[in-house]
Amino acid sequence: MYETSYHRAGSVADAVALMGKAEDGKFLSGGQTLLPTMKQRLAAPSDLVDLAKIAEMKGICEEGGAIAIGAATTHAEVASSDLVKQKIPGLASLAGGIGDPAVRHMGTMGGSISNNDPAADYPSALVALNATVTTSKRTLSAEEFFTGLFETALDEDEVVVSVSFPVAEKSAYAKYPNPASRYAMAGVFVAKQSDGSVRVAVTGAGQEGVFRATDMEAALSGNFSTDAVAGISVGADNLLSDIHGSSAYRANLVTVMAKRAVQAAG
Numbered sequence: 187m188y189e190t191s192y193h194r195a196g197s198v199a200d201a202v203a204l205m206g207k208a209e210d211g212k213f214l215s216g217g218q219t220l221l222p223t224m225k226q227r228l229a230a231p232s233d234l235v236d237l238a239k240i241a242e243m244k245g246i247c248e249e250g251g252a253i254a255i256g257a258a259t260t261h262a263e264v265a266s267s268d269l270v271k272q273k274i275p276g277l278a279s280l281a282g283g284i285g286d287p288a289v290r291h292m293g294t295m296g297g298s299i300s301n302n303d304p305a306a307d308y309p310s311a312l313v314a315l316n317a318t319v320t321t322s323k324r325t326l327s328a329e330e331f332f333t334g335l336f337e338t339a340l341d342e343d344e345v346v347v348s349v350s351f352p353v354a355e356k357s358a359y360a361k362y363p364n365p366a367s368r369y370a371m372a373g374v375f376v377a378k379q380s381d382g383s384v385r386v387a388v389t390g391a392g393q394e395g396v397f398r399a400t401d402m403e404a405a406l407s408g409n410f411s412t413d414a415v416a417g418i419s420v421g422a423d424n425l426l427s428d429i430h431g432s433s434a435y436r437a438n439l440v441t442v443m444a445k446r447a448v449q450a451a452g
């Protein structure tokens with residue numbers, strides 16, 4: 187690791203101000219991605235601005251018809267929250283399936299979505315549930331926030347503060363995990379609203395990161411059953427192909443995971 191200066195921010199405003207003074211700074215949350223990257227010398231920030239102890243970025247609460255989750259909330263806290271389990275069970279089970287216990291107790295929602303790894307689980311939940319991301323500057327829809335592979339709409343000095351998830355009538359997530367890392371080779375989040383509309387978001391498979399499976403959404407909006415998606419393929423053309431699996435293999439996984447998610451949603 188290169189030499190770096192560590193700062194613990196006490197508030198969101200403090201974090202933004204500290205970043206403004208840094209030559210080439212990075213926000214630090216759970217450190218599960220950033221610290222290994224620094225150890226491998228793939229990143230060498232002059233300053234680390236730690237967000238983990240900022241009270242306004244922690245916790246889970248119900249606001250109107252939505253569940254608001256602070257960006258510094260860990261995956262383990264989301265997975266074990268009675269409120270999330272009751273209102274958006276698919277989100278709780280998604281968080282409980284991230285990595286291993288050490289990753290879940292350190293890694294945070296804000297860190298995960300800011301990193302926007304194409305195989306990360308949370309982006310599918312944000313897009314399927316039509317979540318809103320609140321930052322230190324603005325609010326963005328999930329689809330505005332995720333802009334491509336490891337890319338988001340965030341500016342260098344912009345902090346994700348919280349994410350608000352509208353409560354769905356039914357929700358579930360199914361993923362086929364990479365056996366070594368537990369990251370998704372294909373993960374599908376299905377959310378059905380009380381008006382019958384359905385959103386389906388896919389992670390782990392797309393060349394540009396998370397995407398919506400609109401053919402599946404249309405089929406499920408008319409008939410919320412595994413049969414409705416069984417014959418639908420997302421097509422392999424824009425899917426990832428690597429040593430873990432070809433694009434055709436991932437296309438098949440997406441259909442299988444979509445069926446499992448619909449079945450789990452009930």
Ligand SMILES: Cc1cc2nc3c(=O)[nH]c(=O)nc-3n(C[C@H](O)[C@H](O)[C@H](O)COP(=O)(O)OP(=O)(O)OC[C@H]3O[C@@H](n4cnc5c(N)ncnc54)[C@H](O)[C@@H]3O)c2cc1C
Nearest residue numbers: 215216217218219220285293294296297306307346368369
């Ligand atoms: C062994 C292992 C297995 C894993 N398996 C999975 C898995 O199965 N599924 C999965 O989804 N993930 C998995 N992960 C990733 C894990 O979920 C991490 O939580 C995630 O990569 C980053 O979150 P973090 O809080 O650790 O962020 P950090 O590593 O601290 O930061 C990541 C990036 O986000 C930026 N950042 C952090 N917080 C904010 C914020 N609030 N606002 C703006 N920018 C911010 C940082 O500057 C940095 O660029 C795994 C990681 C490991 C090490």
